[in-house]
Amino acid sequence: KRPNSRQDCFSAPVDNILDDFDFEKNLKLFDKKAVYEEIESSNPDLV
Amino acid sequence: FMKKYLQNPYEINLMDELTLKGVTQYYAFVQEKQKVHCLNTLFSKLQINQSIIFCNSTQRVELLAKKITELGYSCFYIHARMNQQHRNRVFHDFRQGLCRNLVCSDLFTRGIDIQAVNVVINFDFPKHAETYLHRIGRSGRYGHLGIAINLITYDDRFSLHKIESELGTEIKPIPKNIDKALYVAEYHTEPDLDDL
Numbered sequence: 075k076r077p078n079s080r081q082d083c084f085s086a087p088v089d090n091i092l093d094d095f096d097f098e099k100n101l102k103l104f105d106k107k108a109v110y111e112e113i114e115s116s117n118p119d120l121v
Numbered sequence: 122f123m124k125k126y127l128q129n130p131y132e133i134n135l136m137d138e139l140t141l142k143g144v145t146q147y148y149a150f151v152q153e154k155q156k157v158h159c160l161n162t163l164f165s166k167l168q169i170n171q172s173i174i175f176c177n178s179t180q181r182v183e184l185l186a187k188k189i190t191e192l193g194y195s196c197f198y199i200h201a202r203m204n205q206q207h208r209n210r211v212f213h214d215f216r217q218g219l220c221r222n223l224v225c226s227d228l229f230t231r232g233i234d235i236q237a238v239n240v241v242i243n244f245d246f247p248k249h250a251e252t253y254l255h256r257i258g259r260s261g262r263y264g265h266l267g268i269a270i271n272l273i274t275y276d277d278r279f280s281l282h283k284i285e286s287e288l289g290t291e292i293k294p295i296p297k298n299i300d301k302a303l304y305v306a307e308y309h310t311e312p313d314l315d316d317l
Contacts, residue, residue: 082154084184088161088191095162097149101294104150104275113282 139258141288144241145303146257147295148271148281156244156272157185161192163242163270168305171215171237174224175256177245185244186224196222229255239267239304246277250287268304270295 151159160174174189176182179200186198197220199208208228215223216235224244233241233256247253257269271292273281285292301308 083156084181084188086154086157088157088188094165095149095151095155095159097159097162097295098297100150100155104273104278106281106294109278110282113279 139254141254141258141290143266144257144259144269145267145299146269146271146290146292147299148273148292149295151272151274153274157188157192159272160189160242160244164192164194167240167268167299168301169221170239170305171218171235172222172240172242173233173235173238173256174222174242174244175247176224176226177247179226181245182224182226189222189224194222195220196224198224199228200226201228227252227255233259236265239306241267241269243269243271246271246273246280247284248280250284253284254288266304266306268299 149159149163174185174196176185179202182198182200186196189196197211197215199211203211212223214220218237227247241257243253243256247256259265259267271281281292
């Protein structure tokens with residue numbers, strides 16, 4: 075990982091933000107239930 | 122001390138418990154580079170009375186405050202590296218309502234007690250449940266309505282899981298339309314007694 079990758083969000087110019095951020099589209103990229111099942115199966119002592 | 126000097130003292134615990142009651146918690150899934158865009162959309166969509174936006178470092182507080190100003194919104198910012206006197210003044214001015222948005226790092230050890238704050242945004246998701254509770258929680262006296270929106274990246278998935286399970290709470294995906302009754306005072310109506 076690049077050391078300054080955490081700064082990514084501050085480097086983009088703001089004048090290109092015209093449209094709304096698409097919350098639904100992005101939520102589809104994260105299957106919370108599946109991710110949780112994976113976390114819990116790899117760390118059974120967590121729960 | 123107590124045994125020695127006090128006769129039959131009444132013990133009263135004045136420490137307010139922090140509570141998540143009354144706060145509806147959502148998450149938005151984002152990439153790091155989308156965070157500012159996402160925040161900008163939240164600003165335009167939400168009916169914010171006053172908001173507090175949390176970052177995980179003092180440097181990011183300053184960068185974000187600058188960015189928000191570029192976007193055309195006014196904000197104050199405070200973080201741990203400022204001297205206490207300056208911090209107190211900014212916080213006091215914010216409390217007076219001189220500015221709508223406050224960007225900060227983790228300075229509150231007793232939760233936020235500003236009635237006018239109806240939206241809290243975790244621009245950076247915290248790593249510890251205690252930090253989350255201090256940011257989002259309200260002291261019992263003020264257990265009042267508001268929403269908390271967490272910007273979650275894939276790297277935050279472990280923290281999200283840990284914090285939800287440790288606090289026994291659920292952070293839901295952000296819905297298309299957020300019911301104003303959840304965080305805007307004028308829209309909030311007490312349930313009708315006939316409905317119970």
